[in-house]
Amino acid sequence: MSAPTVRKRRLGSELRLLRESAGLKQEHVAARLSALTTSKISRIEKALIGVKPADLDGLLDLYGVSDEVKRRAMHSLAKDGSKKGWWQTYRDAISPEYADLLSLEADAKSMRSFQTSLIPGLLQTSAYARATIDAINMTSSAAKVNALVEVRMARQSVLTRPEPLALWAIIPEAALHTTISTPRAMKDQLQKLLDLSELPHVSIQVLPLSTEPHPGMVGSFSVIGFPETADLDVVLVEGLTSSLYVEDPVEVQRYGAAFERLQAGALPFSESADLIANLKDPT
Incomplete structure (x- = not known):
């Protein structure tokens, strides 16, 4: 590649x-x-x-x-782009846009992610990943779904590398109520969110159901930052059949401003963790 x-x-x-x-x-x-x-x-x-x-x-x-x-x-x-990434093994299962994301994540220092209805891939359990990949891809073979699940799990190594990716995820409360596979599977997913939120480089906020209209209503996006300068950051805008990378610095800044508005409307970290814990173990 x-x-x-x-x-x-x-x-x-x-x-x-x-x-x-x-x-x-x-x-x-x-x-x-x-x-x-x-x-x-x-x-x-x-x-x-x-x-x-x-x-x-x-x-x-x-x-x-x-x-x-x-x-x-x-x-x-x-820098030399001929180096082989671990994702090369899965080149038959992933799109060029997805390969781009994996390469960008490998070099990035930060990611600010908002998903309209999903828990971000970097925070998913394998059961949650399998259920959502199967639902979104609809016609993919079992072998391809298996490969995509493996890729999603391997992606998460950016959170445990020596200089880990700083991830700030804003998750709509509705995504936490999704039923996947079995009640146990969703319980495990909620526990994973709680566990990861304990990491100093992982920040998780929940956007409550009662929130007012916000910029994220138009779709999911992630602002990917690099250790060089902010004017080299890029934004990934995700869709059902394709993804778009926004690279113009002015547009990237607008997405950054949109994320700041979402941060302001989301619950504080402690309240977000409490909400997740209560959904995991209702009292």
């Missing part, structure tokens, strides 16, 4: 914006950097090919980028 499509597009877009801000056309750049042709610069900006570290440094120097944080961020985007 080549470098993550999303990261390639971000790199190409950033380089194009830097070139335009420097008042240069592609042919001007090619004339000053002997290692790059106009055609190659065009293909890099269109995310059709990657860029070597030395060539990237030449571009950044030419564009006047001296900030080391920005330069490291650009190199992070351009």
